[in-house]
Amino acid sequence: MVAAIALVTHALLAQIMVVDGVAGWIGGQASMLRWGLLAPVALVALAVLIAAPRGGRLRLSCITAGLILAFWAPDPLVTGFGLLTAIMLAAFCADAQPLLLGAAPALILEAIGAAIIAQHGLIASVSAAACLVLAALLAPLGALFALRAHDFTGLARGFVLGLFGVALGGVGLGLASVTLIASAGAALIAGGLLLIEQRLTETAGHIALDWLGGLARGMPELSFVLLALMLGVSVLPPGPAFDLLVLIAQALGPAPSLSAGAFFLGTALWAALSSVAALRGFALVALGRPRSLRAAAAEDQRDRLWIAMASLAAAMLLLGLIVVPDRLVVILMTSCCAVLVALLVASVRKRRLLELPHWTEGFAKPPLWLPFDDPKTQMTATGFAAITLGVGVSLPGWLRDQSNVVRLWLRTVLAP
Amino acid sequence: MSLLAALLAELIGLVLIALAMLIPPALITFWSGWRAGLGWRGITQPLREWRWLWQQPRLESDFASPLARLWPAIALAATLMAAALVPSFAKNIWTGVPSLAFWVIGLLALARMARLLATLDAGQGARGLAAALAARSFWMVQTILLIGTLAAASAVGSISLGTGLPLGGAGLNRLVLLLALAAAIVGLANDQSAPEGDLAGPDLAMLRLEARLRPVILLLLVFALFAPLWLATANRPSSWPLGVLGFWLRWGLGTLAIAVAPRGAWRASLIAMLLIGLAVVMVLPR
Numbered sequence: 001m002v003a004a005i006a007l008v009t010h011a012l013l014a015q016i017m018v019v020d021g022v023a024g025w026i027g028g029q030a031s032m033l034r035w036g037l038l039a040p041v042a043l044v045a046l047a048v049l050i051a052a053p054r055g056g057r058l059r060l061s062c063i064t065a066g067l068i069l070a071f072w073a074p075d076p077l078v079t080g081f082g083l084l085t086a087i088m089l090a091a092f093c094a095d096a097q098p099l100l101l102g103a104a105p106a107l108i109l110e111a112i113g114a115a116i117i118a119q120h121g122l123i124a125s126v127s128a129a130a131c132l133v134l135a136a137l138l139a140p141l142g143a144l145f146a147l148r149a150h151d152f153t154g155l156a157r158g159f160v161l162g163l164f165g166v167a168l169g170g171v172g173l174g175l176a177s178v179t180l181i182a183s184a185g186a187a188l189i190a191g192g193l194l195l196i197e198q199r200l201t202e203t204a205g206h207i208a209l210d211w212l213g214g215l216a217r218g219m220p221e222l223s224f225v226l227l228a229l230m231l232g233v234s235v236l237p238p239g240p241a242f243d244l245l246v247l248i249a250q251a252l253g254p255a256p257s258l259s260a261g262a263f264f265l266g267t268a269l270w271a272a273l274s275s276v277a278a279l280r281g282f283a284l285v286a287l288g289r290p291r292s293l294r295a296a297a298a299e300d301q302r303d304r305l306w307i308a309m310a311s312l313a314a315a316m317l318l319l320g321l322i323v324v325p326d327r328l329v330v331i332l333m334t335s336c337c338a339v340l341v342a343l344l345v346a347s348v349r350k351r352r353l354l355e356l357p358h359w360t361e362g363f364a365k366p367p368l369w370l371p372f373d374d375p376k377t378q379m380t381a382t383g384f385a386a387i388t389l390g391v392g393v394s395l396p397g398w399l400r401d402q403s404n405v406v407r408l409w410l411r412t413v414l415a416p
Numbered sequence: 417m418s419l420l421a422a423l424l425a426e427l428i429g430l431v432l433i434a435l436a437m438l439i440p441p442a443l444i445t446f447w448s449g450w451r452a453g454l455g456w457r458g459i460t461q462p463l464r465e466w467r468w469l470w471q472q473p474r475l476e477s478d479f480a481s482p483l484a485r486l487w488p489a490i491a492l493a494a495t496l497m498a499a500a501l502v503p504s505f506a507k508n509i510w511t512g513v514p515s516l517a518f519w520v521i522g523l524l525a526l527a528r529m530a531r532l533l534a535t536l537d538a539g540q541g542a543r544g545l546a547a548a549l550a551a552r553s554f555w556m557v558q559t560i561l562l563i564g565t566l567a568a569a570s571a572v573g574s575i576s577l578g579t580g581l582p583l584g585g586a587g588l589n590r591l592v593l594l595l596a597l598a599a600a601i602v603g604l605a606n607d608q609s610a611p612e613g614d615l616a617g618p619d620l621a622m623l624r625l626e627a628r629l630r631p632v633i634l635l636l637l638v639f640a641l642f643a644p645l646w647l648a649t650a651n652r653p654s655s656w657p658l659g660v661l662g663f664w665l666r667w668g669l670g671t672l673a674i675a676v677a678p679r680g681a682w683r684a685s686l687i688a689m690l691l692i693g694l695a696v697v698m699v700l701p702r
Contacts, residue, residue, distance in 0.1 A: 213539060216481035223481070236529060237522040245522075246515045249565070249575055256570065261697025265690065268562035272555035279529055279551060288539025289479050333497055333519070340493035345485060348618040352473040379536070379544025387548035388555070390683070402684050409678035 033113055033176055037106040038071050040184035043315055044102040044191035047308035051195055052095045063096050067103045071110055082107070098194035101156060102187035105164040109183055113171050131172030132259035136266030138165030143273035147280065148385045151207045152197035155281050159193070159233050160186045162270050166244055169263045178247050181323050185233060185240045188319070192229040192312040196222065199305055203298040206291075209281070209381035214290035221300040223286040225313040232316035234278035235271035238334055239320040245271050276388055284381045291378070418651045425650035429504035432660065433636070436667050437628045438462055466621055475616035477538035487534035488615065488622035494527040495626045498633050503577050503640045505659035506648040516577045517565050520637050521558070527626055528554050528610070534623065535610045543611055550610035556686050560603040561637070563693040567596045568641040570696045577640040588699070596692050597642035601670065602685035604634050605677035635670040 045064040052060050070082025087100060116127050139162050146158025163186035170178030197207050199222060206212055216223040235241045245267060252264055290296035300306070321334075445461040476484060498520045532554070535547040569575040571589040609630070612623050640647075646662020648655040 214479065214481075216483060217479075220482055223483075227483075234529070235522065236526045237519060242518075242522050245562075246518050249518060249569070250515060252566070252569070256566075256697055258697055261566070261570070261693070264566050265563060265693050265697075268559050268566065268693075271562055272558035275525060275529065275558065276551050276555045279532055283533055283536040283547075287481050287483075287533065287537045288544075333501075333523075337493050337497050337523075340496060341486070341489045344489035344492060344622060348474060348485070348489075351617060354473045354475045354616060377541030378539045379541060379548060384544070384548045384551070387545070388551045390552060398683065402681060405678050405680040405684075409681075413676055 034071055036180040037110050037183050040187040041103045041106050044187045045099050047191055047312050048099045051305040051308035056095045059093055098191040101190035105186045106183045109167050128172045129259040131168050132263040135165045135169030136262040139266045139270035143270045143277055146277035147273055152193050156190045156193040159189045162274055173251055175251050181240050181244055188312050188316045189233050195309045204295040211291050212285045213288040216286040218298050219300045225309045227282055228313035228317050230278040230282040234275040243323050280384050288378050422650045425506045432504050432663050433499050433632055436632045469621040470618050472617040477614040479539050480537050484537045487530045488619040491527040491530035491626045492622040494523045495629045498523040502633050502636045504636055505663035506650040514576050521561050531610045538614045546611045550608050553608040556682050557603055557607050560689045563689045564596050564600050567692050567696045593642045599685045599688040600638045601673045602677045602681055605674045606682035639666045
């Protein structure tokens with residue numbers, strides 16, 4: 001608590017001393033980029049405050065105030081100090097984790113953006129190129145981490161890192177819209193996933209992806225929230241991540257620079273990998289069979305935590321629809337798609353259902369205490385990631401396989 | 417007048433895609449029916465099978481989620497939207513949307529995602545394994561297409577589909593496009609479709625239709641990106657016959673290339689496309 005008060009006091013004093021009074025703090029330092037970066041973080045902060053237990057709200061409010069003030073720091077060093085203090089505070093406050101993970105990318109981007117805008121000439125172009133190269137590495141790396149994550153925290157960290165990379169690329173390209181959308185997506189996905197993790201800790205007893213499954217039967221509302229968040233972060237139309245891809249491609253144009261081209265290559269990998277990571281994050285948690293009796297008995301609860309989660313998921317969906325380029329076409333296409341889905345579902349809705357004994361893949365009948373069958377044959381999150389990434393294939397073995405493929409192909413095609 | 421022409425071109429394009437989707441299974445059933453002495457009856461067999469399947473009762477797994485009935489419909493709807501957007505025999509059907517390639521790729525990805533979710537919904541082991549393998553194919557093909565779009569945009573100078581080969585440009589651009597076309601064809605040849613899950617009746621019919629449509633759309637997309645030859649213009653009906661002829665030529669050549677492309681080389685095609693993408697940003701004259 002003392003540290004939080006110190007942080008807030010420090011940030012306020014720094015602002016008032018360096019900038020020209022309170023009026024200068026409100027008017028002079030504020031910019032569209034800062035407001036844009038701050039808005040989703042403020043939304044996440046609000047959601048976290050709503051979801052927090054009564055005893056921890058004061059502490060969370062202090063951390064929130066410190067983070068928000070760090071956005072208006074007069075120089076990147078003060079921003080960094082604010083971030084560092086917030087990290088230290090959050091280490092002792094589990095409820096603040098969603099807020100910190102959501103705010104960190106925005107704070108770092110704000111500092112980097114301010115540092116780059118202040119440069120001119122060669123230094124500015126070199127820093128922009130460095131941002132793009134770093135982004136080309138960070139974006140697919142984050143998606144890869146998300147694809148290999150073992151729990152919701154890992155999933156959130158991976159998605160946030162990927163989106164932070166994309167936002168950094170936006171800074172390098174000079175595209176404020178990309179930076180803002182990616183930063184907002186990172187804040188929303190971090191807040192949403194970590195709040196879901198809180199709920200699952202209480203109800204299902206597990207947060208490891210390998211121990212979850214089948215939640216859509218008992219917790220359909222939580223599954224919808226998870227689906228909305230995952231659709232937002234996967235590069236599918238009309239989600240915000242898809243909008244990012246289109247905006248970046250439109251900005252690249254013909255004959256991009258080397259660093260911009262490398263960034264697009266990284267973005268392509270990020271897009272493909274994060275889609276599969278989102279698929280894994282939803283399908284292996286919400287679909288299939290529950291892996292424990294407690295998870296099978298878990299039910300939705302309409303409380304403050306649910307309101308917080310649902311508001312973040314709704315914000316994610318809205319973000320995709322608001323910022324999309326070619327809005328008229330998107331509305332037309334989304335409407336056509338929705339009408340088609342409704343027609344197809346309506347045409348098969350009243351069709352008779354076949355009653356068949358279920359297929360247990362040769363395994364014995366499950367014990368009575370497992371009402372949803374024995375889930376040991378079910379694909380786990382770890383197995384899914386390993387197969388999807390082709391882990392376990394050695395390089396010499398792969399080279400041998402590929403040379404055999406080419407040799408056989410040539411023999412087939414060129415044989416008389 | 418131009419709106420009417422665009423609508424007509426859209427309809428003709430959809431009919432051509434439907435025909436291209438039906439011809440391979442029709443030829444196979446015709447050939448086997450002919451050999452069995454059934455004569456011409458085999459030609460309409462795929463359509464009759466699909467209609468029969470549509471009329472059958474549904475099957476729902478004991479473990480299916482409440483969302484299970486949505487996945488096939490989403491997959492088919494997204495694929496139909498992609499079929500309506502991709503330039504089949506004429507370009508400029510949907511003018512004013514420069515990011516059309518990304519929309520087609522995105523809608524096909526949405527369809528693939530819905531299909532994978534339908535497969536994973538029942539939570540069965542063998543299906544899950546097949547879905548994981550299909551997911552691997554999914555992200556590889558997605559990466560190949562997205563990097564290919566960058567290569568085409570850099571070589572041609574526009575991200576609009578069906579913009580045309582840079583005939584007046586450097587020969588290097590054409591070489592890049594041909595290499596990208598080859599890598600994409602190999603990628604498509606190794607594209608694994610997710611299995612159909614525990615479904616029957618109309619759900620299965622929708623997924624089967626989606627599975628038949630997707631390769632045709634992907635082939636048209638790849639040609640529209642890298643070699644948009646013999647494409648008509650939607651607003652000029654006099655160019656349509658050439659466009660229809662070009663459609664069959666592109667489809668025939670693409671199908672043949674996919675048939676002879678090496679199987680099991682999906683990683684190689686991904687690496688090749690990554691190298692092409694790097695070459696595009698490093699070598700192409702700017």
